């Protein structure tokens with residue numbers, strides 16, 4: 001599995017000041033809000049399933065459903081919820097864009113949202129620029145819908161190579177294949193799908209699909225089988241690509257919701273972009289007295305902000321923004337250093 005251990009140890013604050021100084025010397029306008037934003041995303045959701053009183057002493061397995069959302073997604077989510085199961089949904093960007101409400105339904109049902117390319121092509125037959133486009137467009141679309149950029153990617157058909165892996169690394173994505181193939185895509189019966197799931201061991205991942213009634217019909221029996229073996233449905237770790245105990249809400253985000261989260265919503269929107277940096281804006285609704293946390297992904301740096309009062313944690317990756325009298329939206333500029341993912345944002349009332 002791909003390792004994404006970030007290389008730390010750099011004085012982020014100093015670098016940000018230097019970058020800001022350089023940007024100022026280069027004549028970059030840092031004071032003006034600059035977005036023609038149309039797309040937006042709900043950034044804070046609490047679609048958290050209470051864990052059933054399950055015995056997980058034998059560990060966790062990763063249930064995955066590819067190619068959604070589809071016309072069967074609602075039925076699949078209903079089956080999973082009724083049986084107390086959470087799963088990782090590898091959506092295509094195309095399907096997500098066509099059915100954003102179903103992506104939010106996945107997240108609200110406690111599922112983790114992951115990237116399965118834009119159009120489900122054979123990536124290993126594409127030049128790197130097209131592979132990047134397939135993955136990046138999907139990242140941006142899923143982030144716009146859910147407020148969180150996925151951390152997991154499954155290449156269509158499980159086809160990967162060094163080009164695909166280079167793009168995954170560029171976008172901060174962990175490649176997830178599977179240990180067990182349910183063969184639901186290949187005409188397997190419900191009994192056969194259940195039987196194959198019965199071979200799952202701690203940490204392993206099973207390939208299933210959104211869109212087959214045979215698969216949906218298998219869900220209650222899969223739940224019963226796992227419970228009989230003291231296994232639970234877990235999330236897939238972005239650090240290892242293996243199934244582990246859930247630690248947070250849905251949306252593919254491993255981070256727990258912010259403490260004391262009040263009732264407000266932060267929506268992130270795109271702005272102007274250049275070769276080395278891009279602007280984003282965040283609109284807050286629900287309160288005038290907000291605290292928004294913006295977490296960028298290493299090695300990104302925020303080099304300028306406007307219409308808010310920022311403070312920083314010691315890592316330099318987490319910006320806490322409060323109102324400065326300029327209203328309920330603020331903006332900032334990110335030096336991407338090769339990572340184009342949007343930061344995660346969350347809102348709480350002060």
Ligand code: ZN
Pocket residue numbers: 066067116120156157
């Ligand atoms: Zn697929």
